[in-house]
Amino acid sequence: MRMLLIHADYLEYEVRDKALKNPEPISDEQRKGRLDEVLAVFISVEKVDEANPEEVVGKAVAEIEDVAKQVKAERIFVYPFAHLSSELAKPDVALEVLKKIEEKLKEKGYEVKRAPFGYYKAFKLSCKGHPLAELSRTIVPEEGVSK
Numbered sequence: 001m002r003m004l005l006i007h008a009d010y011l012e013y014e015v016r017d018k019a020l021k022n023p024e025p026i027s028d029e030q031r032k033g034r035l036d037e038v039l040a041v042f043i044s045v046e047k048v049d050e051a052n053p054e055e056v057v058g059k060a061v062a063e064i065e066d067v068a069k070q071v072k073a074e075r076i077f078v079y080p081f082a083h084l085s086s087e088l089a090k091p092d093v094a095l096e097v098l099k100k101i102e103e104k105l106k107e108k109g110y111e112v113k114r115a116p117f118g119y120y121k122a123f124k125l126s127c128k129g130h131p132l133a134e135l136s137r138t139i140v141p142e143e144g145v146s147k
């Protein structure tokens with residue numbers, strides 16, 4: 001999994017066309033979204049993650065929470081982003097991983113939005129520009145460790 005983490009004044013998106021034949025079904029209210037004072041996390045779920053999705057979810061949540069605490073962000077935007085890797089996981093695995101990350105961050109008390117999966121989206125992002133405002137993380141399951 002590859003993550004780009006941007007501490008931002010705001011992130012807003014608007015759904016445009018389908019980018020997959022079967023994108024995630026969404027309500028009208030999910031066609032647009034915005035969070036202010038947010039840690040935006042752009043995530044590419046990778047093929048290697050298919051070996052142990054639960055493990056990479058746990059590691060991703062830990063990394064995201066670590067950065068959120070450092071930048072004092074209480075809101076997190078989970079944003080599916082297929083452009084951080086050339087070895088993407090299958091869409092059904094990727095969507096489940098992203099939903100689990102959203103769920104676990106909410107359980108930890110963060111205000112969380114997740115941008116819709118499987119669409120082209122217009123977005124606006126206002127990066128704060130401080131030294132920790134732009135970070136990236138790479139997460140992989142342990143080699144051959146089967147639970």
Ligand SMILES: C[C@@H](O)[C@H](N)C(=O)N[C@H]1[C@@H](O)[C@H](n2cnc3c(N)ncnc32)O[C@@H]1CO
Binds near residue numbers: 020044045090
């Ligand atoms: C396109 C661009 O504007 C938009 N931002 C976009 O990337 N759309 C992606 C993700 O929402 C999702 N998607 C599919 N596979 C994956 C994956 N392995 N990891 C993350 N997202 C995925 O499916 C879309 C097409 O790849």
